[in-house]
Amino acid sequence: MTSLPLVSVLMPCYRETADEFSESLDSILLQSYSRIEVIIVFDDPNYDVLYRIAESRADYDNRIRLIKNERNLGLSKALTKAFKLSHGEYICRMDSDDISVKNRIERQFDYLRENNLDLVGSYLNAINENGEVLYLVDAIPSSAASVKRALAIRNCVPHPSWFGKRTVFELGYRSVPLAEDYDLLLRALQAGFSVGNVPEPLIYYRMTAESISRKNLYDQYLVSRILSSAYKRGHSLDVKEIAARISFRSNQHVSINYLKANNWFNNGLQLLRAGKIMQGLFQLARIPFISRAYCKNLFNMVRVVAIKCLS
Secondary structure, three states, X not given: XXXXXXXXXXXXXOOOOHHHHHHHHHHHHOOOOOOEEEEEEEOOOOOOHHXXXXXXXXXXXXXXXXXXXXXXXXXXXXXXXXXXXXXXXXXXXXXOOOEEOOOHHHHHHHHHHHOOOOEEEEEEEEEOOOXXXXXXXXXXXXXXXXXXXXXXXXXXOOHHHOEEEHHHHOOOOOOOOOOHHHHXXXXXXXXXXXXXXXXXXXXXXXXXXXXXXXXXXXXHHHHHHHHHHHHHOOOOOOHHXXXXXHXXXXXXXXHHHHHHHHHHHHHHHHHXXXXXXXXXXXXXXXXXXXXXXXXXXXXXXXXXXXXXXXX
16 A cells, blocks of 8 residues: 655744644644645744743654744744645645634645646635634635636635645745745746645634734735736736835835725625624725725626636
């Protein structure tokens, strides 16, 4: 019997709570696909709580490897460091406050091979700090052709759910502010790789108050537009040029209004799901009066949904 290929799970962590980290790590260690190595990068050297938890797991599970950075490097550099120390033929991304379903790796491995893909994401169940499901993220395409069309518009392959061949990750994360994942996806397409999504929720993605109301949300939108525009022209911009363009176009007033619109959008969706139709529609109706940029973002979301529906 041929042995299964090794899967390297890259798991950067920063300041997650002990309970979140424990649940996240255990969801990987208990995967139905067991031939894995879990490379955990601790990106805050002054926060030892998570390290002690992982160290206790490593005492009885030799699949765990621990790396403590001497200083905070940020997500892209932490992932790069973990990747360079990995040995797997396949790479799996895992955020240290999310939860993978038990057959996540097995399902993504099978789907990738059955559909001749190089990298896959998946649907997500968004959860709050208490683990309660807020909504299902499934308005994204799955086939390689439809994902390729959608990626020209905006990112539609959730970074926390990535699973793929080592050769894709060898392209390397670049320190693109706020969108290192989208940048890598577009460069992967330019290099001829095929990308898809498993049309099943395989991750419970934790939405904290901070992640819902990020101050840099507008700048992230700007970076995405800059990357997609360059991709459509067949270009891949230098990191310094991307940063310079963001700095030139960033606007505090527009950023504040964009964030307000995002909060109204999230509140509106939650009200609609709770059956409070009028209150939800009122929240959503306010968006065009506060942020034109957010309306453009919503329009691009609709375009991606249309690609999914027509594929």
